[in-house]
Amino acid sequence: MAKVALLGMPNTGKSTFFNRLTGASARVGNWPGITVDLLSAKIPLGAHLLELIDLPGIFDFPGDSEDEKVVWEFLKTTPVDAIVVVLNSSQIDRQLHLLLQLKRLNCPMLVLLNMSDESQRYGIYIDNQKISDALDGAPVLSISAKHGDSYPEIRAEFAKVLDHAKAEKGDYDSTQAAENISINSDDAAVLQHQTEQLLENAVEYPIELPKNLTHKLDQVLMNPFLGLPLFFATMYLLFQTVFELGAPLQDAVAWVLDGIRGYVLEPALSFLPAMLQGLLLDGVYDGIATVASFVPIIVLFFLLMTIVEDSGYLSRAAFLMDALMLRLGLDGRSFVMLLMGFGCNVPALMGTRVMRTRGLRFLSMMIIPFSLCAARLQIFLFFIAALFLPEHAGLVLFSLYVASFFAAFLTAFLFKGRYPSKEPLVLELPPYRLPTVHQILLRAWLEVSHFLVRASRFIIIGVVLIWILTNFPAGVPAGSSETWAGQISAWLAPIFNPIGIEGNLIISLFFGFVAKEVVLGAMAVIYNSEGTGLSQMVASQLDWVQAYSFMLFTLLYTPCVSTIATIHAEAKHAGFTLLNLIWPLSFAWFISFVFYQSARALGY
Numbered sequence: 001m002a003k004v005a006l007l008g009m010p011n012t013g014k015s016t017f018f019n020r021l022t023g024a025s026a027r028v029g030n031w032p033g034i035t036v037d038l039l040s041a042k043i044p045l046g047a048h049l050l051e052l053i054d055l056p057g058i059f060d061f062p063g064d065s066e067d068e069k070v071v072w073e074f075l076k077t078t079p080v081d082a083i084v085v086v087l088n089s090s091q092i093d094r095q096l097h098l099l100l101q102l103k104r105l106n107c108p109m110l111v112l113l114n115m116s117d118e119s120q121r122y123g124i125y126i127d128n129q130k131i132s133d134a135l136d137g138a139p140v141l142s143i144s145a146k147h148g149d150s151y152p153e154i155r156a157e158f159a160k161v162l163d164h165a166k167a168e169k170g171d172y173d174s175t176q177a178a179e180n181i182s183i184n185s186d187d188a189a190v191l192q193h194q195t196e197q198l199l200e201n202a203v204e205y206p207i208e209l210p211k212n213l214t215h216k217l218d219q220v221l222m223n224p225f226l227g228l229p230l231f232f233a234t235m236y237l238l239f240q241t242v243f244e245l246g247a248p249l250q251d252a253v254a255w256v257l258d259g260i261r262g263y264v265l266e267p268a269l270s271f272l273p274a275m276l277q278g279l280l281l282d283g284v285y286d287g288i289a290t291v292a293s294f295v296p297i298i299v300l301f302f303l304l305m306t307i308v309e310d311s312g313y314l315s316r317a318a319f320l321m322d323a324l325m326l327r328l329g330l331d332g333r334s335f336v337m338l339l340m341g342f343g344c345n346v347p348a349l350m351g352t353r354v355m356r357t358r359g360l361r362f363l364s365m366m367i368i369p370f371s372l373c374a375a376r377l378q379i380f381l382f383f384i385a386a387l388f389l390p391e392h393a394g395l396v397l398f399s400l401y402v403a404s405f406f407a408a409f410l411t412a413f414l415f416k417g418r419y420p421s422k423e424p425l426v427l428e429l430p431p432y433r434l435p436t437v438h439q440i441l442l443r444a445w446l447e448v449s450h451f452l453v454r455a456s457r458f459i460i461i462g463v464v465l466i467w468i469l470t471n472f473p474a475g476v477p478a479g480s481s482e483t484w485a486g487q488i489s490a491w492l493a494p495i496f497n498p499i500g501i502e503g504n505l506i507i508s509l510f511f512g513f514v515a516k517e518v519v520l521g522a523m524a525v526i527y528n529s530e531g532t533g534l535s536q537m538v539a540s541q542l543d544w545v546q547a548y549s550f551m552l553f554t555l556l557y558t559p560c561v562s563t564i565a566t567i568h569a570e571a572k573h574a575g576f577t578l579l580n581l582i583w584p585l586s587f588a589w590f591i592s593f594v595f596y597q598s599a600r601a602l603g604y
Helices: 014-022 066-077 089-094 096-103 116-121 128-134 151-168 174-180 185-202 213-221 227-268 274-292 295-310 313-327 332-340 345-354 358-370 374-387 390-415 437-471 484-499 505-512 518-526 532-541 544-556 561-571 574-601
Strands: 002-008 039-045 048-054 082-088 109-114 140-142
Touching (some): 002 151, 014 048, 039 151, 048 151, 082 089, 082 096, 089 096, 089 116, 096 109, 109 116, 109 128, 109 151, 128 185, 140 151, 213 227, 227 274, 227 295, 227 313, 227 374, 227 390, 227 532, 295 313, 295 374, 313 332, 313 390, 332 345, 332 358, 332 390, 345 358, 345 561, 358 390, 358 561, 358 574, 374 390, 374 518, 374 532, 390 544, 437 484, 437 518, 484 505, 484 574, 505 518, 518 532, 544 574, 561 574
Parallel strands (some): 002 048, 002 082, 082 109
Antiparallel strands (some): 039 048
């Protein structure tokens, strides 16, 4: 089997190409450093079976960041039969330096000039043949990975490269040649001269790039005074849109799930013993159905977020935030990772590998778990729908996102002395792009499927355990203070009563540490209800102050087990992992205490 490495700078569309060619599901986004791990797929190509490995983006060799070191170590230790290099043709002047370094591998190569549609709009003309001549005949193709252009031609040229690799196998050793990639001060000038010559011979620029839409939008969206208010206004409108469009869909799904229980499952399971019926219906089904009813809103949220992310807007938000983040010991990339955490904290934590210094990585990893991830989102959607008016819903959710940022920034400010860093920010600002429908749907499906896989993995186990806690020991009323759950709640009440969290809600928070997806499933089991019935039950037992305090605590307290495990794996430091267990829990209690007691003192 041939082994082929996929290489290129960040934000060149490597992962988009990888997904389209292989049918795999690498994460695609419009900011630098999105790929931080080794992704591979085995595919047939002509007469060949190959393993294509999507490596993290790299600016230079050997590089200083964690992801650059991943590429460097891979090339030094793993023999490859060929390489595919993806370049951003609209930024070709910044891309050829890396290409000429990779030429030193002396390995069969296919070069893809991606985003050729953009370079043509900018009036940039690239002579592919002259670039090929400079690479000793390696094929060079102009493509648009996003739109899927030229894939039959790519596959044909790819097969020829593999034929050549098979014929020349044994004439080179890529691992030995990898040492030649790294440049030193002596030959850096030579490489720069070669790059300038190739640009002069093979690339034609217009005298002045046209004043395109990117420039016009940046005059407004990158304005130092208007930029950030416009960004947060955009996010607020996104949240309000999610509620306005998603609420009817959620009600429809809840109605269907209620009907399935009443007309299908209850009659079908009526022959079972009462206790087993209770476990399957009140435990497993109600828990899963409660989470499932929020899937339409989560789908809608990620559809809209995909448009914002892949448009290039978030890279600009990172740039605008860089000055503030610098005062907190961070930089714009930390803000990007914080935004990545909206989907899931785990890949955002892995994304910190693009940072070169230990202090910046550790401080960024401390703030990411405060991101309002998809699992927390469905909890907040439930409470907001149950206890707040529709016209207030978007504002309440927006306030929780603001609280998320506040917690992250305050944490960075308090701990920046412990984890110092002076690493400068290097961030590409891509042109604004309108993602294709295929990209939007694929990205939304990946996020939602990731959420559902995690939910199905944890919820069933969680709700069964909670059902046991709320129904045992035998002979006591289910859900009463005499059950194991009631006894645990009574023991923890002195800690949680001052922040307005009472009774069995404490149990749901306990299981939320395993996975935040379990919280709503736990509540469905605890209250022996789901869907609209659960919303009405909660609304009758809590007021808005208690609900908001509960949401604040859920937002800020210790992240889930998967997040903690990732922090430990990335940091490889037990003390730092312990800090990320204790600090969020303490901070969450303090913030919820201040809010709850202040609200009660004001008469709410």
